[in-house]
Amino acid sequence: MFRKALVLVALVAMMAVSSVSFAQDPQVLRIGMGDPIDSEMGAIATRFKEIVEGRTDGKVEVQIFPSGQLGDETEMIQNVRRGNLDMAVVGIANTVPFVKKLGILTLPYLFENMYDVVRGATGPAHEMLNEFAIKEGGFRVLGWTYTDYRYLSNSKRPIKKLADVKDMKFRVPQSAVILETYRSWGANPVPISWAETFTALQQGVVDGQCYGYITFQAAKFNEVQKYITEVHYTYQLQPMMISERLYKKLSPEMQQLVVEAGREAQEYCLAFQLVDAGRAKAELIASGIQIDTLEDEAEWKKLAIDNVWPKMTDFVGGQKVLDRYLGYIGKK
Incomplete structure (x- = not known):
């Protein structure tokens, strides 16, 4: 009887502690x-x-x-x-x-x-x-x-090779690394806040932007963009x-x-x-969006890695920090 009473007291005490803790x-x-x-x-x-x-x-x-x-x-x-x-x-x-x-x-x-x-x-x-x-x-x-990957979209023309992107204006986030990446391809990156992106596309301030299929559709970019190219430069x-x-x-x-x-x-x-x-991609195609793949992505990759990584390694913390992270993902 005493043991049961003791257990009951302990349970009540635990409930009280839990209640007080949660109340905070x-x-x-x-x-x-x-x-x-x-x-x-x-x-x-x-x-x-x-x-x-x-x-x-x-x-x-x-x-x-x-x-x-x-x-x-x-x-x-x-x-x-x-x-x-x-x-x-x-x-x-x-x-x-x-x-x-x-x-x-x-x-x-x-x-x-x-x-x-x-x-x-x-x-x-x-x-x-x-x-x-x-x-x-x-x-x-x-x-x-x-x-998803940041696929390129634009309103001007299909992008299938590096020459197609030259001098085109793309909205990008305020990112030193992403800015350098686009410049390495000969494109013209323009930092614009995400909230202003649709208007910038609509008004022709920029030709395109980059995002995955789901949010491209959710943000209704298909109303102001016609072409998407699957570029795998960043997930x-x-x-x-x-x-x-x-x-x-x-x-x-x-x-x-x-x-x-x-x-x-x-x-x-x-x-x-x-x-x-997959659903979003199929629906975008059905709505009239043209989706292409690159014929020369190896060249895009080489330009980006050769030009951006050496410039940006110190910016992201230095070689030791980068090597540590690469080791964790099995790339070192």
């Missing part, structure tokens, strides 16, 4: 993101919401604000760093001004295939990048959004981040929950991307 956690988590809700960013954020709300029995609500509702991506990153915004899903290039070492992920032809991509976003490679994000950026990466791993200031205030239980939810949402996002990209 936020009741609402707000996630801002740059892309539309029906993009890969939307997929990872929505799955994160489902997991967190499900495992807290709805006591924590996750609110998602897509398509730049909370400002452009640079503004969202700043607010996450300051603790004014809980979470954000943003383009990797927009994090580089805050954490230059994350620019490793924008180096041209870093990933040879999807095996490299997955290795680059999990295990020790993830831990390395996340360490830089926490220490230098003030944010923690809970998951990586798989958003976009976009971070879903949480404010480190907020994270440190969470109870241990809540910290574990958001980390697990982020990892599981990342796994879901990979499956979503692999399946839904």
Whole structure:
């Protein structure tokens, strides 16, 4: 009888501790993101919401604000760093001004295939990048959004070989690495914020842009672009981040929950991307978009690697940092 009473007391005490601990956690988590809700960013954020709300029995609500509702991506990153915004899903290039070492992920032809991509976003490679994000950026990466290769689209002509891209104007993010990559091909890169990209394409400020099929369709770029070329110079791993200031205030239980939810949402996002990209591609073709492959991508790759990597190695942290990351993805 005494033992049963003791167990009952212990259970009550555990419930009380859990309740008090949870009461200190936020009741609402707000996630801002740059892309539309029906993009890969939307997929990872929505799955994160489902997991967190499900495992807290709805006591924590996750609110998602897509398509730049909370400002452009640079503004969202700043607010996450300051603790004014809980979470954000943003383009990797927009994090580089805050954490230059994350620019490793924008180096041209870093990933040879999807095996490299997955290795680059999990295990020790993830831990390395996340360490830089926490220490230098003030944010923690809970998951990586798989958003496909940055295929080239434009409104002028099919691009099948290097000569076709010469002097064409392409919208690119504010990324030193990506700017150098386009210049190595003889193209004219123009940094424009993501929120202003559709208007820039519509008004002819630039001829084209680069993104994967799902978000190309979700952003309705097919209304202002006619041609897409499958160029494999960079696979976009976009971070879903949480404010480190907020994270440190969470109870241990809540910290574990958001980390697990982020990892599981990342796994879901990979499956979503692999399946839904084929659907988006087929629908774009049916709508009249012409999709081409390069006849000479080996030449694109050589120019990018020979010209960009030597210039940008120090920018992304130096040879030792780069070699460490390459080792984690099996390329060293």
